[in-house]
Amino acid sequence: MTTVPADLLFTADHEWVRHATGPTARVGVTEFAAAALGDVVFLSLPVVGDTVTAGQECGEIESTKSVSPLYAPVSGKVSAVNEVAIDAPELVNEDPFGTGWLFEVAPTGPGDLLDPAAYEALTKEDEA
C-alpha cells in the first residue's frame, strides 16, 4: 500500500503532476514507481527550454535494476529541472512527491491524466 496524495494528478506510467493546468506544472514519479524501480542511481532529464509532448518520451530513470523511459505527462516547454535530484538521485526513492521531483513544464496542452482515485485503483490492479 503506497501513498497517493489527493492534490495531484497521475499518469498510467506512474508519474505525478502538480498544478497540471499551469502556470507551472511540476512532474515526478510516484512512490509506487520508486518502490518498483528500486534504488535510483541516475536521472537523464530534459533540459530547460526543451519542448515536450504529452505521452512522448522525454528522459530516462536508471535504477540498480533497470533503465526506464520518462514520459511527459503534459505538453509544454520545460521551465526547470531538479538539479539537486540529478546530483542525488536517491531523493527519488526517499521523497518521491517532494524533494525527489524531476522537472517543471509551462503546460500548453493537457495530457491524459488520472485523478487520485483512478490512479489508486490502477496501482491496486497492478498489485493484484
Added chain:
Amino acid sequence: MGERFTSRHLGLAGDSAAHVRRVLGLGEGQRIMEKALPAPLRAGPPELPPPLSEAAAIERLAELAGLNTPGRPMIGLGYYRTITPSVLRRGIMENPSWYTAYTPYQPEISQGRLEALFVFQTMISELTGLPVANASLLDEATAAAEAMLLCHRVARGGRSRFALDVDVFPQVRAVLETRAEPLGIELVDFDPEAPDASALEGAAGLYIQYQGASGRLAGLGPAAEMAHGAGALLAVGADPLMLALVQSPGAAGADVAVGSTQRFGVPMGFGGPHAAYMAVRQQLVRQLPGRLVGLSRDAQGDPALRLALVTREQHIRRDKATSNVCTAQVLLAVMAAMYGVWHGPDGLRRIATGVNAAAEGLRKALDGIGHKTAAGPSVEVRPGPMFDTLAVRVPGRAEAVVEAANGLGLKLWLHDADTVYLSTDEATTTQDLVDVVNSFRAGCGLESAGGGDGEPDAVLAVLKEDRQIGAGLDAANFGSLGGCCPTPSACVDAGGAGLSPAETQQTNTVGAPGGLLPDRLPGGCCPTPSACVDAGGAGLSPAETQQADTVGAPGGLLSDRLPGQGPGLLHVDAYRLETLAQLDDLDLDTELEEAVTVVEWGMGMAEQLSQDRLEIQLDRARGAGGGEVRRATVRGVGERWRGVALP
C-alpha cells in the same frame, strides 16, 4: 605425411559409434544426414581440395604469405612498425589461454581477463588525461565514428553538423563519411591552422587529429576553447605513444579521445586487427560505447571485477542501445596493456623520445640535401612541431622519391605530386634513415649519397649522431611534457609482475611495472585470462595453434575456392595484390578455363587475365534516400559475350 588429426578430433569411433546408431535408430549403412535432412536439400559433399596435414598446411600458408613483400613501411597514418617483446608474443599472442577465448558470455568468470582489460583502461586513462576509458574498440577509424555519434547523442538531435580536421588520416575521414551520410550528419572541414568559427556553427563536435597526417602538431587548447564556445564537444584522435611526451588531450580540455594502440607491440598485419581506445570526461560516461570493466566487491566483500554500464547496451532495451558496439578487441588490447606494463612509464617515454629523435634527425638531414631554386628549396621539410611524421615538399618529384624508396624496400606515402609523408617508429634503424635520405636524393636527381663505404658524408653523419629530442616539441605548447604515463600499479598491487622474463631472451628483470595477477597464477607463469577456470578444451587445439602461427606471419590468404556443385567457383581478392606477377603466382591458369573466377576489386588487373569477361560494377546512390539499394551494371567484354543480352 604428417599428422592429419582426423582420428583425434572428428567423429566417433568403435563402440561409441555403434551406440549412437542404436540410439538414433539408424539402419545398417544408413547415414545420419539421410535422416536429418530431406533429400532435395542435400547438396552432396562439398568440392574441397584434398586434405592437408598440419605440416603441409603450414607450408602452403607460408607459401601464400611469401607472395607478400613486407618491406619497411614508413607510411605512418596510424600504422607503425613496433617491436613485440618476445615475452608478449609467447606469453599472450601465442598462448591459447588468451587467444582462444571469444566473447565470454559470463565475463566475470575470467577475472584475470577483466583485470588485464582494467589495466588497459587505466593506461589509456592516464595517457589521455581523461578519467574513463573503455575496454577498447575495433580500430581507430570506427572509434572516431563512435566519437562522432557520441557528440551527436549529447547534442540530442539539435545539431546536424560535425567539424573535421583537414589533416585527419584518410581512412578516418572515409569511415566518418560513410557513417555520417545515412545519419544525416554533415561533415564540415576545419583547419586548426586557420580556424574558422563558422565551421562550428550547428556542429555537435569537432574532431582534431592531434598529430595530423602531415605531422602537424599544435596544442589543443585553442581548439577546445573554440569548440566549447560554439557549444560543440572536442574529440581528439591521438597516438598513445606520442601522449607519453606531450600534453594530454584531457588536460587541454578535450571531451573525448580515441586512437589506435597498434604500435604498443601489435604487428601491423594487413591493417588489423588492432585495438582502438576511447576515453571520455566523467560527465559522458553513460554515453561511452562498448565495454567498460569496473572494480566492485563480491558477496564476501572482496574486490571483484565486472562489466559496468552494460545495461545500456544490448542485454536490455536493445532499441535504446548507446551504440551497436558490443565488443572489444580483447586480445590486442591485452597485448597493448602488457606492452605498457612491460616497458613502464619510463620505457614508453624513452621509446617515444627515440621515435621523435629519429624524425628530428631525418628532418635535419633532409633539409640539408636540397638546393635553392627560385621557387624555394628543392627539398623542404614542413617546419614546426611534430612527433614522428615529416611532410617533405619536393616539387614535382614526389612520385620519383616514393619509387626510389620502393626500390630499397622502403614504403613512403605519396601525398600528392609535390609532397611525401613519412613516419619513424620504434623499429626505425639508422640504415632506414640513410635509405630515406638516399631515396630523396635519387628521386630528386641530387648528387649521390656516398657514406656507404666509409666515404664521409656530412648529411648522413647527422643521422649517426647521438639523437637528442629536438625542438620539435615546443615547450611553449607543451607545458606539461611527460606529465602522464601508465602506471597500472596505481590500481592494483605492485608485485612480481605477471610477465615473467625467465623464458625469454630478456636479461633485465621486470623491475617496477605493476604486478598483475601474480597471486592467482602458478609461479613463474605468464598471465592467463582464467586464473580461476580450467583452460578447458581450448588448451591444446592444433587448429588454433596453426591459426596463431599465421596471424604472426606476414601474409594471409589471397584466393579461395568456394564449395558447391556445378562449375568451380573461385574468388580472388585483387586488392591484396600489387603486380600481375603476383597474380600469376596464384596459378589460376587452369581454373580460368574451367571455373567461374570472380575477381573482386579487379579493375586494372583482371583485364590481363582473360579477354572474355563480365565487368560488374556495384553502385549505391549517395545522399538522402540512397538507402540500401545497390545498382549493378553488367558489361560483357570480348568474343564470348558478343551479342549476348545482359540484364
